[in-house]
Amino acid sequence: MSNAEVLPLLEPEVAPCCPPLTERPLTAEEAVRTAAMFKALGDPVRLRLFSLVASHEGGEACVCDISDVGVSQPTVSHHLKKLREAGLLTSERRGTWVYYRVEPSVMAAMGQMLGRATA
Numbered sequence: 001m002s003n004a005e006v007l008p009l010l011e012p013e014v015a016p017c018c019p020p021l022t023e024r025p026l027t028a029e030e031a032v033r034t035a036a037m038f039k040a041l042g043d044p045v046r047l048r049l050f051s052l053v054a055s056h057e058g059g060e061a062c063v064c065d066i067s068d069v070g071v072s073q074p075t076v077s078h079h080l081k082k083l084r085e086a087g088l089l090t091s092e093r094r095g096t097w098v099y100y101r102v103e104p105s106v107m108a109a110m111g112q113m114l115g116r117a118t119a
Contacts, residue, residue: 020115040086046079060101
């Protein structure tokens, strides 16, 4: 008999799901969600951290591997928290380290939303 406990998945506070911008105007709710994502990415340190996590081998990065972005460790933690709150990153504690991941659905939704420009 297994002692494993199945835990429910937590939904991020801001779901990154919107139609392509060229498809139709965003609803007010969609605009709020999308603005939160772009606001989180509007800071150069946050954009760099997001890029470091997204491009890291295996699709996830330990905070110990991405902390060298030219700001103090507490500032890195603050920016990672903002990215999590915007629904752009998920995190998991493993021992003393926290690992961050960009969910493939987030990248797909962002790519779909920006879509291909029409001529």
